[in-house]
Amino acid sequence: MTRADDAILEFLLNEGNHPIVSTPAVIEANINYKISHVRTRLRKLDSAELVEYYDEDRGLYQISERGKAYLKGELDADDLEHTSE
Template sequence: MTRADDAILEFLLNEGNRPLVANPSTVEANIDYKISHVRRRLRALQDGGLVEYYDKDRGLYRISDQGQAYLEGELESEDLEPS
């Protein structure tokens, strides 16, 4: 897990509101990482089960239940599959 991973997950969680559905460009526009890095990290987070496609054809992601559990401290990074 990287700082970018945490920033992506926190953005998608949209704490205090409804979780967001976003494409990599929208994520990149709202956090401090370049689009190429955001795309790489979204794929890694998807491989680890922390994000999932909301609409694969449109490239829209959302945080998964496992991603929410990670942010809530219910899962440690050691418990996640390597990505």
């Protein structure tokens, strides 16, 4: 996991409010990482099932239940090892 991964997940979680459904461009505008990096990390997070498509045709992502569990500290780092590349 990277700092960008945490920033993406925290943005989508929108703690204290309803989770956000967002495009990579909107995420990029809110977390201060370049769009290419956000897209790369979203693919990795999707592979690890930490985010999921809300609407694949429109490129809308949302945090998954597994992503919420990660942010709560309920997943072991070993379970997420392949997302750090």
